[in-house]
Amino acid sequence: MxxxxxxxxxxxxxxxxxxxxxxxxxxxxxxxxxxxxxxxxxxxxxxxxxxxxxxxxxxxxxxxxxxxxxxxxxxxxxxxxxxxxxxxxxxxxxxxxxxxxxxxxxxxxxxxxxxxxxxxxxxxxxxxxxxxxxxxxxIPTDAARIAAFKGWSDQSVANHFRVSVAMATWRMNMSGARRIAARTRIKAEARYATPA
Missing domain, CATH: 1.10.10.2910 (Arc Repressor Mutant, subunit A)
Known part of the structure; x- marks a missing residue:
């Protein structure tokens, strides 16, 4: 459904x-x-x-x-x-x-x-x-994104929000938090990369 x-x-x-x-x-x-x-x-x-x-x-x-x-x-x-x-x-x-x-x-x-x-x-x-x-x-979407930018593992998210690791994993995946954090890092690295 x-x-x-x-x-x-x-x-x-x-x-x-x-x-x-x-x-x-x-x-x-x-x-x-x-x-x-x-x-x-x-x-x-x-x-x-x-x-x-x-x-x-x-x-x-x-x-x-x-x-x-x-x-x-x-x-x-x-x-x-x-x-x-x-x-x-x-x-x-x-x-x-x-x-x-x-x-x-x-x-x-x-x-x-x-x-x-x-x-x-x-x-x-x-x-x-x-x-x-x-x-x-x-685990609000905004909170999942903060955790992703901090580089937290699912276990760290679970411990902080006092939920199971399965719940933390699901929220981190469903929110797209890690994808957003990774894309932002890639863009930042590209922006600050020095030309050869």
Missing amino acids: TLRRGFKKEARELALEVRAELGTEVFAPLDPWALAELYGIEVFDLSSPFLPETSVRYLTEERPHVFSAALVPLEPSGAVIIENHVHPLRRRRSTMAHEMAHVLLEHPFGPTLTDENGCRSAVAGIEEEATELSGELL
């Missing part, structure tokens, strides 16, 4: 607006739990007492890979996030940013599909949009 035309630009702008609302600079790590709090979204983990013990055991011990988090609607117009607290913190940060992207994009609640990998929305394009915006929230 491809994103609708112009969505990447919208996501970049929205992510920067949201970061400004939080008081988070473009090159600083974003706290997705603070973002949830800012938007009035309560976050519960699977250890919450209202969940059935057998379900919690299944999702945290037997098959923890099938459930990362869910945005659950509350009547009349609210929502909460339930997250899997046994996942590594960096994965949880990405998961929380993804769920908050659904909130920020005001995605409708709809049917979900379940397979061996867990649940996904059946509404076309929704997951792709949330993935794109969550990436922009965690």
Whole structure:
């Protein structure tokens, strides 16, 4: 599935607006739990007492890979996030940013599909949009470019923004940050090269 035309630009702008609302600079790590709090979204983990013990055991011990988090609607117009607290913190940060992207994009609640990998929305394009915006929230394109000009490795980007190396790699590639930095260096070298 491809994103609708112009969505990447919208996501970049929205992510920067949201970061400004939080008081988070473009090159600083974003706290997705603070973002949830800012938007009035309560976050519960699977250890919450209202969940059935057998379900919690299944999702945290037997098959923890099938459930990362869910945005659950509350009547009349609210929502909460339930997250899997046994996942590594960096994965949880990405998961929380993804769920908050659904909130920020005001995605409708709809049917979900379940397979061996867990649940996904059946509404076309929704997951792709949330993935794109969550990436922009965690590592904005402008921040990826700064990191590329600094010559940072994917591991350094991951450590700085407190995300997985896979997320850092994806953002550095999707933003085109390293290509832009390399082209800029080549142009600068050509401009300052002395004639023989």
